[in-house]
Amino acid sequence: MDVLADVLATTGFTGALLAQLHSNGSQWGCDLDKGGIAGFHLIADGACWLQTENMAPIQLVSGDVVLLPRGTPHQLLGSPGAETRPYSDIEAENPPGRTGVVDMGGDGPPVRVVCGKFQYATSTDRHPVLSALPEVVHVPGMAADPQLQSVVRFLAAEATNSLPGSRAVATRLTEVLFILTVRNWLERVGDADSGPSWLTALRDPDIGAALSLMHEQPQEDWTVESLARTVAMSRPTFARRFKSTVGASPLAYLSRVRLEQAARQLRDTNDALGIIARNVGYASEYAFSRAFTRELGVPPSRYRRTANVDA
Template sequence: MDPLEDVLTLLSPRSHLSARLAAGGTWALRFEPPEGVKFNAVRRGSCVLEVDGVEGVIELSQGDCYLLTRPAPFVLRSDPAAVPVDAGPVFARAEHGVARVGYGDGVLLVGGEFSFGARARELLIGRLPPVVHIPAGSRHAETVAWALSEIEDELTHRPMASSVVAEHLATVMLVHVLRLHIARDPRPASGWMAGLRDPVVAAALAQMHGDPAHPWTVAELAARASVSRSTLASRFKTLVGIGPLDYLTRWRIELAARQLHDGQMTVASVAHSVGYGTESALSVAFKRVLGMSPSVYRRRQGTT
């Protein structure tokens, strides 16, 4: 399994679509910090995005979309002269799934949020920039535009199971946004997503994700990536921020944590499934990564 698919499958991101926004004339809306990862896409017209803590403004045109990966307030506006009003009451007055501000509907946005757990934020979102802006025109942006068009159609015509279909399409959009970000960022921040851009590190990641229970060594991973042990260790540490075997430990603990949360396996069975020969070996690694034993973690997750 490739690492991006692996992480997304483990984290099971959920999308929550909000009312569409129709705007015209001079207008501006101030939004509270989102609880999840906020996304919006401009289906018609243009506007400006301003995010607290991010220098400058981002001009959005038809076909553009963006992700906000931090819980920061932000403003959408028609132009710099527009005075913002709170978005909450505007969306509370939405009718037929459309919130309206200003005069007319020359601008139309589709948006919502993706929700992740705290561990997911660290793995998937924590290394992304505060704003991921996807302008129209690229190959992945075209796929995003297709998904958004389908979402809009589902929300407009409301066929059977439209909400379920629209939310799955939003997840498709998220995957393509992440693909595009990985492909285009010339200097990605450290983290496993940065490693996906490097063929050597990506090869090692693919091996570990493909068989996390295998007793990998740096030498074996380097051989699979067709480089020396020192080359792999150096490139992996530089890009991902930790060594290959430290990464493997953390990934095994993520897998173990999901299985403990699900509550279907004994701790000993979980240990064997992720590459630890004994329950005590898993417990030592689990405490080192998450600061508690597997049994305590399971109790805190509300399972027995």
């Protein structure tokens, strides 16, 4: 099973376009604080700078993609040291309207930045993919793989297209953009730079295979021994390597997989709690309800009612 695809599907992960920033100069800057909402910037034309409280400004040029997985407050600048204003003030003065373009003004080389956000319906506050990424993921356009650059160009074009369905196409492409950017990051990041997580553990063929089994067959009565046996490792070696690469024990990770998949079924189906419990590997509805309530803070039935109201 494709573990990354399963996690994104299980957590209801989707992308959305927000606006496009357009300027014809370098003396502009805006403060962006989306209250912890994960987002991205795609540099469609020109160049600008990105800065956060904890990092020096980095230059972004046409074709670059930047993910902000935790919605870190940041600034986009026409040039380092440019005066900044809250984005909300700029948008109020220059409403995007049907075009979705927020005009920053200026008189100089054109700059166009496509901005978007990511949403999810996960049952926990921390999304399993977003929380495994650094605060800022910058993929330089010139260093990106051809597939990613094709999506970058396609999304940049559709974002300004007035043809029927262009907005829907661009919205779908935001999710493709996210996956390809994460994949590119995984190829470039070193273990020392990322720390243990299930996401970086996908690069380990043996541990990745064990993760795939858990996601594909959460209902199985997995033990550390049986998981180790499926990837042809001894129990002590498997347990030690799993913990060091994933950052959690095999059974703790399995429990999270089961509860996330259960949460998805509670949101998306009308199946009885007993059926969902068996689907994700619990011997009884009681055991499932206890585990769900302990980890998520609410009983499954209440979670289902709340999810349906929010939807």
